[in-house]
Structure formats: C-alpha cells, structure tokens
Amino acid sequence: MMPVLSVSGLTASYRKNKVLNDVRFDVQPGTLTSIVGPNGAGKSTLLKVMLDLHPRLSGSVRFFGKDYSKAKSRIGYVPQRGSVDWDFPTNALDVVMMGLYGKIGWLKRPKRMHRDLAMGALEEMGMAAFADRQISQLSGGQQQRVFLARALVQDADLYFLDEPLAGVDAATERAIMDTLKVLKNKGRTVMVVHHDLQTVEDYFDQVLMLSRSVVAHGATAETFTRENIFRTYGGTLRWMGEKLG
Amino acid sequence: MSLALSHNAQWVLFSTLILGVAAGVMGCFAYWKRQSLMSDALSHAALPGVIIGFMIAGSKNLPLMIGGAAASALLGALLIGWIRSSSRVKEDAAMGMILSVFFGLGIMLLTFVNRMGGGSQSGLDSFIFGQAASMVRKDVFTMSGLALLVVLISIIAFKEWKLYLFDPQFAKGLGLSSRWMSSIYMTVLVLVIVIGIQAVGVILMAALLIIPAVSSRYWTNSFLWMVVLSGLFGGMSGMAGTLISTFGKGWPTGPFIVIAASTIFIVSLAFGASKGLLVLLLQRYAQKKSLDRPMSTQRVLERGEAG
Numbered sequence: 001m002m003p004v005l006s007v008s009g010l011t012a013s014y015r016k017n018k019v020l021n022d023v024r025f026d027v028q029p030g031t032l033t034s035i036v037g038p039n040g041a042g043k044s045t046l047l048k049v050m051l052d053l054h055p056r057l058s059g060s061v062r063f064f065g066k067d068y069s070k071a072k073s074r075i076g077y078v079p080q081r082g083s084v085d086w087d088f089p090t091n092a093l094d095v096v097m098m099g100l101y102g103k104i105g106w107l108k109r110p111k112r113m114h115r116d117l118a119m120g121a122l123e124e125m126g127m128a129a130f131a132d133r134q135i136s137q138l139s140g141g142q143q144q145r146v147f148l149a150r151a152l153v154q155d156a157d158l159y160f161l162d163e164p165l166a167g168v169d170a171a172t173e174r175a176i177m178d179t180l181k182v183l184k185n186k187g188r189t190v191m192v193v194h195h196d197l198q199t200v201e202d203y204f205d206q207v208l209m210l211s212r213s214v215v216a217h218g219a220t221a222e223t224f225t226r227e228n229i230f231r232t233y234g235g236t237l238r239w240m241g242e243k244l245g
Numbered sequence: 246m247s248l249a250l251s252h253n254a255q256w257v258l259f260s261t262l263i264l265g266v267a268a269g270v271m272g273c274f275a276y277w278k279r280q281s282l283m284s285d286a287l288s289h290a291a292l293p294g295v296i297i298g299f300m301i302a303g304s305k306n307l308p309l310m311i312g313g314a315a316a317s318a319l320l321g322a323l324l325i326g327w328i329r330s331s332s333r334v335k336e337d338a339a340m341g342m343i344l345s346v347f348f349g350l351g352i353m354l355l356t357f358v359n360r361m362g363g364g365s366q367s368g369l370d371s372f373i374f375g376q377a378a379s380m381v382r383k384d385v386f387t388m389s390g391l392a393l394l395v396v397l398i399s400i401i402a403f404k405e406w407k408l409y410l411f412d413p414q415f416a417k418g419l420g421l422s423s424r425w426m427s428s429i430y431m432t433v434l435v436l437v438i439v440i441g442i443q444a445v446g447v448i449l450m451a452a453l454l455i456i457p458a459v460s461s462r463y464w465t466n467s468f469l470w471m472v473v474l475s476g477l478f479g480g481m482s483g484m485a486g487t488l489i490s491t492f493g494k495g496w497p498t499g500p501f502i503v504i505a506a507s508t509i510f511i512v513s514l515a516f517g518a519s520k521g522l523l524v525l526l527l528q529r530y531a532q533k534k535s536l537d538r539p540m541s542t543q544r545v546l547e548r549g550e551a552g
Contacts, residue, residue: 053414077418084412088277089468098408102419107402134466150415 002065004029004158004189005050010059012042012049019045021213023059027191027206029157032184034194034203034220037210038233043193044080046210047160051077063158073102076156078147080163086136092146093131096121099150121149126175141172148176159183161192165199177203200224254491257377260385260392261444261483261498264437265453267392269479270399271437272454273461273472274430277410281458283322285451286340288438290321292351292447295372296358305368307384307443314439321347322431348447375446375499377487384443391440395433399472407468444487446499453479456506463517482506 003026010023019042027033035043048054050061052068063071076099096118097110104110122128125145130138138146144164151159161180165173180190184205191208194200200207200220207224209215209232216228250258275284291314298313299305321343328339355369371379380388399406408416409426417423434454441450461474486502515522 051418053417072418072420075418077415079412079414083414085277088411089462089466089471090407090411091466095411098412098415098419101404101408101416101421104404106405106421109404 001028003027004064005191006060006062006065007050008060010046010049010061011057012045012054013057014045019212020049023210023213025208025214025217027189029189030184030187031189031206032180032204033189033191033206033208034200035191035208035210036194036197036200036232037215041211041232043210044162047077047162047191047193051075051160074157076151076154076159078151078159078161078164080166081140081144081147083162086138086143088135091132091134092122092127092138092142092149093118095135095146096149096153099153102154117153118149121152122146124152124179125149126171139169141168144168145172145175148179152179157188159188159190161190163193163195165192166195197229250491253382254378256382256385257380257444258484258487260380260389261377261487261502262480263389263392263396263483264441264444265457265479265481265483265502266476267395267437267479268441268450268453268483269457269461269475269477270396270472271434272456272458272479273475274399274406274410275434275454276458276462278430280434281451281455282337282340283325284434284438284454286325286344287318287322287435288442288447288450289344289351290347291315291318291435291439291442292348292372293317293354294320295442295447296351296354296369299369300354300358307387311387311439314442315435317347318435318438319431322435351447371446371497372442373446373448374497375442375444375449375502376495377444377490377498380443388440388443391436395437396476398429398433403469403472444483444498445502446497449499449503452503452506453482456503456510457482460506460510460513460517463513463520466519478506478509482509 005027007026008024010020011018012020019040023042023046035046037043045054049056050068061068063075068075093115097114099121100110100114100117104114119128119131122131125148127142127145127149130142130146135143135146148161148164151161159180164176168176180192180203183190192204194204201224204220206218207220208217209223209228211232211234215232216223272281272284275281294313294315294317295310296313297317298310301313302309325336325339325343328334328342329336334342355373358369368376368379405416405421405426408419409421409423409430413423413426416426437454438450441453445453457475457478458471460478461471464474465471482502482505485505486500487498489501489505490496490498513521516524518524
C-alpha cells in the first residue's frame, strides 16, 4: 500500500541548534500513531516542518505522494492549545466554523449547512451545550475539544495533533481518544504528539520514537520496548524502574 | 464657531469621520495582532517621508507626500523586522529605536525646509500635531476615498481577517497564505496611518488606532461587534475632535481627537457592558451576597457538581 505520509532525510534547526536530523519514516493509512520523545526531541517541530510552518533545511515530505501544498485540503492540524489567544472575542461554534472556511470559499459567507456541520462536530465532542459560550470561559479540556471539533469538520484523511491530551481532564481525554479511534476505524490516519508514556500502549497501535532522529518506529507492541525507551530517553526516566524494571 | 459650518468645514468633518472609522477598524486588527505599539512606531516613521515628498514636489502636494510617508513608514517596519530577526534586540526596543530615529530625522528635515524660506508658510508643521482645517477639497477627497477603501477591504474579507488574527497557523493550513495576509495587513495599516497624519498628526495618529479598539473591548464579546464599535468610536472621536478644534483659530486637531477618544475610553472602562468596572463590581457584590446566606449541605453538593 502507498504510505499516506513519507518523510525522508528531514533536517531542521532553531537558530543554530539542529532540532531534527535526517528524520525518515513512512506512515500507512488507517493507523493511529503516537510520537513520543524527551523534551526538545523535536516532536512539535517535526509537525511544524512537515506542515510548512517551520522552514526545513533539507529532506522531503510527501503526503499521498504529493507535496504539502497540493495535499493541504486532505490534512487536518490541531495545534497546541497555547498557540492561540483564548481571550479572542468569539464563541465555541465560531471557532469550529473556522475549520470550514476552506470549503465555504474565500470571501464567501457561511450558510446554514455549514452551521449545522459545525454544530454536529461540537455534539460529537460532547460540547453542543457550549456552542454559544465565550472561548475564554471554557476550561482547558473544553478548549481542546473545540479545537478537535474544528479539525473534525475539515473531514481530512490525515490528522496531526500536537499534545491534545496535555493538561486536560479525564472526561476530555476519553472523549478525544474515542474520537480518534472512530477516525481510525473509518480508515483515516492520525498522528499524535504524546507525552504520557503510561498510556502509549493502551491508546496507540503505532509508535514513533523520536530524539532528533527516529529511534524506532512500528507497531506499539513490538516497538515500545524497554530498550527502545532507554535509547530514546537516554535512561533519564524515573518511572521506568517501576514500570519496566 | 458658528453652528452652520462652512461648506469646506462640512467636508473636513466628514473626512475625519471616515478616517476615524477606518482607524478604529484597523486598530482592532492591530490590537489582536498585538501590534498596537507598532502603529505608533509606523506613524512616527512616516514623518521624514512627508518632508522629503514636500521637498521633491517643492510645494504641498498631498499624493506625493502620502507616498513619501508610506515609503518611510514601510522602511521603518522593515528595519524593525530586520533588527528583531538579525540581532538579539527585542521587538519593543527595536520599535523604540526606529520610532525616535525616524522622528528625529523628520524634525531635522523639517527645520531645514523651514529655514530655506517659504517653508514656514507651507503648513508642514501641521503634520506633527495635525490640522484638519488645513485640508483643501482635494485633500479631503483623497483622504476619504482611501479611508473608504480601507473599510471596504475589512468588510469584504472579514471572515478571513478573523481567522488570520485568531489562528494564523491554522489559516495557513486552510490555504490562506499568511505572507499575503501579512502584506495586505501591513499595507492597509500604513495606508490608514498616512492618510490620517494631516488631520491627526504623526505623534498622535496611533492613539486613534489604539484607543477605540481598547474601548470597544469593554462592550462586547463578539469580534464583529468589537470592530463595528471600534469604528463607531473612532468616527465619533474624529468628528468631535475636529469640531472642537474649529473653536479657535489654528488649534491643532490631533490632541482634541485624542481627548475625545480617551473620554470614550473612560466611559467604557467604567460602564462597559462586558468587562466594565461597574459590571464587575455588581457581579462580585451578587456573588458575595449569595455566599453570605447559609447553604444547606445538599445545595453545596449540587453546586460542586454543577461547577
């Protein structure tokens, strides 16, 4: 099968520091992959470089066999919650509607149909009751769900999520993971930057272990081993003793 | 001042109204792009361009002076961007530097022009504090036309502006080029500034961009209404300031516009329906009152669950 995402020789830096070095991997359709690695491993940078939000020094990224600019409409991106100012005067429904702006068409006004689509996505995330709520008045978990709803209305084939489970409540974590599994079962591909190693095995069928370059990549059961975790984190992890020791 | 304004004064009043609306709207965009202070740097940076435009034309030629103002404001913006990206100097320090260097350069050129003779009668001084009364019919038309253009650009692409200001990265993912949006934003911002400097002056132009936007934030939680209100407040300030300045001969317009805008701000701060001090005070009072009443355990539990 043709991979939905094919990355090779990807290198990028922040100022003078090389953050990504010769990153290469392929992702098969219908998989749910977690990207794990220590702080500064380049997880978020990897997403940003792939999505042309951060310059790359070298390497190639192909989506569905095409360049990003030609595959844009099939890709959904959920940035870190902290990347926007939640004090912006707008409500939850309005934010979700933004996911439809490409479909509505530039300079055109949204129609009833688009409103219903956005409402449906909010409902899917259990947020229908908060549609009219100011986004500044939502809890962190609720904001994250609004962001995911915005990605859902894009109806993309490939999703990237940057730390969607960071600092959210248990109910939100469940709602998000359920949604991601539904997407996967529909044949969509999902990649998630993830920080909680305890849940990797429960939540994801694939794991990409990153430390500036790819340490290991494959099915979670075979790849997420003690040895690979040591190689990725350099043995700095405190909890490893109790879990795998 | 007579209540029946002369024909010319009516046109001037109309043009400062439109200018105020355009500045209010653009000020909202600058506010959410966290570039309120940038507008101040840009308007100060416009001064040398105005004087150079005058020197080239040899007389007061508004299109040439507006062009010069735009060129030097954009040069200032480029320099700020360049200093920030190529050195360790932070943006606020870069803006402070460019603002004062360009303004100093402008004042220096102005002194030369005034010394050359004939310059002092040129009315160039009015570009510092603004003199709406110095505008002739042609200036009024140029200014109003451009201000209307700015308002039009904001209305047509309102949805796109909102997306770009809230989440530029996501906008890019949807295919809304951030390079294009940034260029259009900078162009429109500079346009508002340069058409405003004759009436409001380079020193105070930024106030007409910043204060209405900040005031409107106290009244609403909707971006659309914030922009509409900000335009309204800007228009009101522009008109009020111009009217007051007609009371005395040679009174500058800029300061009165700023005073009018600040008055609206103070009223908004106190009585604003969304975040005004009075509303906050009433809310706190109501909360305190409900706490003073003893609550049954059952109700406490219910509250805890609802919260």
